[in-house]
Amino acid sequence: MAWIYDRGVIDGCFDKWIRLGWAGTGEPFEGFVDPELLIIETTHAGRYEGRILKAMLTWVRNFHDLINVQRLLHLIDAADTAVLGAVIDIAIQNGADPRLKTVLKYCKPNDTAEVLFKNGDEFGVYDKNQKEFARDEYLKWGLYCTMVEFYDDAMLDKKRVLKMNPLLAIRALIGPNIRSEILFALLNSARIHIKELSRQLGYAYSPVYKEIMSMASSGFISIEKFGRVNVLSLSKGFARYLSCLPV
Structure with a gap:
């Protein structure tokens, strides 16, 4: 390119x-x-x-x-x-x-x-x-290229990196996957519908929908119907938990 x-x-x-x-x-x-x-x-x-x-x-x-x-x-x-x-x-x-x-x-x-x-x-x-x-x-x-050195003395440790980057903290907890991306997005923008969420994340609708339904059945995500649209938000308790990461 x-x-x-x-x-x-x-x-x-x-x-x-x-x-x-x-x-x-x-x-x-x-x-x-x-x-x-x-x-x-x-x-x-x-x-x-x-x-x-x-x-x-x-x-x-x-x-x-x-x-x-x-x-x-x-x-x-x-x-x-x-x-x-x-x-x-x-x-x-x-x-x-x-x-x-x-x-x-x-x-x-x-x-x-x-x-x-x-x-x-x-x-x-x-x-x-x-x-x-x-x-x-x-x-x-x-x-x-002749460079193969690393910045061994100029990179923060993981704990400090996670404190500065909430998405990475969520990934450290549950893995670097679509579920982490969904949770981070909902932590920062409540009341969003699945189609818009999949567009923002760059994933196809089907895998996002599947993850949403799985987390909703576990009580991590709330789904409310507004007219013809189902909007998503984190359950209050789970949102508080994610906001505390990293511990």
Whole structure:
């Protein structure tokens, strides 16, 4: 996918990774950060700013269990899949959950190898160095790059990451799945109908409906009829419980 350079998007990614736990210089993004969408954006923006690509690589390795693979695959057409493939591959080699290999099936290496980072010097010395000393982990994906380090001393621990990101706290409790997305959405927007909820989440209507009915039968979700429309909200007790996460 073609990506047009936008410094504002790059700076936004910088702030969002700080919100997700990277101890970079600056203030964290104010508001909700969609982790899968940020991963997709960083496959492009990170080619112009190595620090955020390194932050993403570290985050995927450290917090792989908080990534919603199904949602990442839903967004993957917008990614630079060579970069995404390299990041996921390296993260798995360094301890990330092998279930992320599912993502690799949808990643395609570049047909012609190219230097990963696009901000080399005008004399071509940087590009020459990257090509000469490129790591096999990147060459596999049609990329020239020498970076495999992580921000081991510049990433917050999981407890602090969860305190800053309520969606991730819910995922840590019940798993990175469609149910977590539904609960987080209802925690932030009461009285919504199923069709609108499925549209917001980017899931088909049927799996959202199935999860809603399951949680309603357990008393976690209330369904009220307004005219011809069934609207959803969290039960009061369960909403209070979710609002306290992480404990």
